Amino acid sequence: MSEVIAVVSHKGGTGKTSLVQNLAYEYGKSDPSSVLVVDFDPQSNLTAGSGLIPQDLNYTIFHGINQPKECEKGIVSGPYYDILPANLDLAIADQRFAGDKDRNDKLGKALSTISSRYRLIFIDSPPNLSFFAFNTLTAANQVIIPLQCQPYAYQAIDSTMKLVELVQEKNPNLSLKSIVLTMYDKRLSLSKSLKDITRRRFKTQVAKTVIPINVSIPEAILDHAPVGVYAPRSTGARAYKGLAKELKL
Numbered sequence: 691m692s693e694v695i696a697v698v699s700h701k702g703g704t705g706k707t708s709l710v711q712n713l714a715y716e717y718g719k720s721d722p723s724s725v726l727v728v729d730f731d732p733q734s735n736l737t738a739g740s741g742l743i744p745q746d747l748n749y750t751i752f753h754g755i756n757q758p759k760e761c762e763k764g765i766v767s768g769p770y771y772d773i774l775p776a777n778l779d780l781a782i783a784d785q786r787f788a789g790d791k792d793r794n795d796k797l798g799k800a801l802s803t804i805s806s807r808y809r810l811i812f813i814d815s816p817p818n819l820s821f822f823a824f825n826t827l828t829a830a831n832q833v834i835i836p837l838q839c840q841p842y843a844y845q846a847i848d849s850t851m852k853l854v855e856l857v858q859e860k861n862p863n864l865s866l867k868s869i870v871l872t873m874y875d876k877r878l879s880l881s882k883s884l885k886d887i888t889r890r891r892f893k894t895q896v897a898k899t900v901i902p903i904n905v906s907i908p909e910a911i912l913d914h915a916p917v918g919v920y921a922p923r924s925t926g927a928r929a930y931k932g933l934a935k936e937l938k939l
């Protein structure tokens with residue numbers, strides 16, 4: 691059975707897409723066809739960051755949620771992982787399916803047609819507390835919450851956790867895998883304070899590995915590569931590698 695890992699945060703810019711791309715690389719580099727990433731964000735950053743041109747795609751995850759048997763047509767095989775990409779078509783999904791009884795399980799139904807092929811499936815989601823977040827969490831059995839070391843991001847963790855609890859009522863298979871501190875700046879006492887507060891509050895639910903602020907991470911995106919390929923010796927690449935080892939997915 692595949693593990694389906696949702697990466698969610700109600701706040702934007704917390705490192706969700708980077709986490710999905712770089713964890714998928716760590717787990718997929720030795721067996722790329724065993725790992726799938728799903729871009730469930732109309733902004734399509736994961737799609738573009740993986741080297742695809744969103745507006746040129748004939749099939750995307752939107753086709754899969756519209757018609758589950760079309761889901762497999764969207765899969766693109768890459769050097770480190772397979773991807774189910776997105777483009778702007780996905781932006782209308784919440785309105786398109788608003789009246790459907792199963793509107794929160796559209797992604798789950800789409801992925802159920804292809805999940806047996808994969809050991810790990812990572813879902814990248816937009817900062818959202820409704821359609822996209824519900825679908826992402828309903829389709830998953832584990833959730834990772836990236837927590838950017840900034841006060842607003844810390845505040846957003848409560849609403850993200852509430853959402854996870856809400857979905858758990860319908861999807862009891864869903865469990866919190868980890869809260870991951872991202873963009874940690876060791877020069878700032880703010881980063882250390884937020885790390886301490888988070889660890890005091892969420893204890894072992896917080897990953898020991900912290901993702902530092904590191905310019906190689908955004909630079910790698912311009913190269914359409916995971917940071918582990920672009921700059922394998924960078925602090926960012928080493929952190930994602932350590933995180934993958936710690937999470938043991």
Ligand SMILES: Nc1ncnc2c1ncn2[C@@H]1O[C@H](COP(=O)(O)OP(=O)(O)O)[C@@H](O)[C@H]1O
Pocket residue numbers: 701702703704705706707708709735872873874901902903904905907908909911926
């Ligand atoms: N650890 C980091 N250090 C420096 N920049 C980062 C780091 N993680 C992410 N970024 C950059 O910050 C921006 C937002 O990250 P991203 O992963 O896209 O967040 P989200 O998907 O939550 O919006 C991107 O430009 C990304 O390259």
Ligand SMILES: [Mg+2]
Pocket residue numbers: 706707708731735814815816
């Ligand atoms: Mg993103």
